[in-house]
Amino acid sequence: xxxxxxxxxxxxxxxxxxxxxxxxxxxxxxxxxxxxxxxxxxxxxxxxxxxxxxxxxxxxxxxxxxxxxxxxxxxxxxxxxxxxxxxxxxxxxxxxxxxxxxxxxxxxxxxxxxxxxxxxxxxxxxxxxxxxxxxxx
Numbered sequence: 001x002x003x004x005x006x007x008x009x010x011x012x013x014x015x016x017x018x019x020x021x022x023x024x025x026x027x028x029x030x031x032x033x034x035x036x037x038x039x040x041x042x043x044x045x046x047x048x049x050x051x052x053x054x055x056x057x058x059x060x061x062x063x064x065x066x067x068x069x070x071x072x073x074x075x076x077x078x079x080x081x082x083x084x085x086x087x088x089x090x091x092x093x094x095x096x097x098x099x100x101x102x103x104x105x106x107x108x109x110x111x112x113x114x115x116x117x118x119x120x121x122x123x124x125x126x127x128x129x130x131x132x133x134x135x136x137x
Contacts (some may be wrong), residue, residue: 020075031120
């Protein structure tokens with residue numbers, strides 16, 4: 001590894017130490033369905049977002065709720081204090097495509113219809129509301 005690459009890698013590691021995040025990979029639902037739920041909670045305060053996810057009818061909401069609880073626990077572990085109401089918010093949440101499983105389904109007259117089983121990766125970053133406001137300004 002070159003010197004410039006090592007320096008930039010160390011800089012990224014230092015930035016990651018102050019950020020609490022949670023990642024979930026290969027969730028067996030389409031990214032489009034997950035993005036619908038992620039858009040509901042993007043930028044919201046974490047306890048408000050937990051309430052929204054708990055009472056949502058979508059199956060992706062249960063997965064995101066568990067991921068958000070994990071991110072909150074990671075923030076509490078890094079900062080050695082409990083998350084209070086109104087202190088944390090979801091600063092970044094993004095949903096990416098995972099590799100597709102491709103299958104063939106028998107169809108009439110010797111044909112085969114393609115089935116694409118989609119999956120996604122979700123990254124959720126939690127930060128204090130003051131830090132998010134300072135970064136936007």
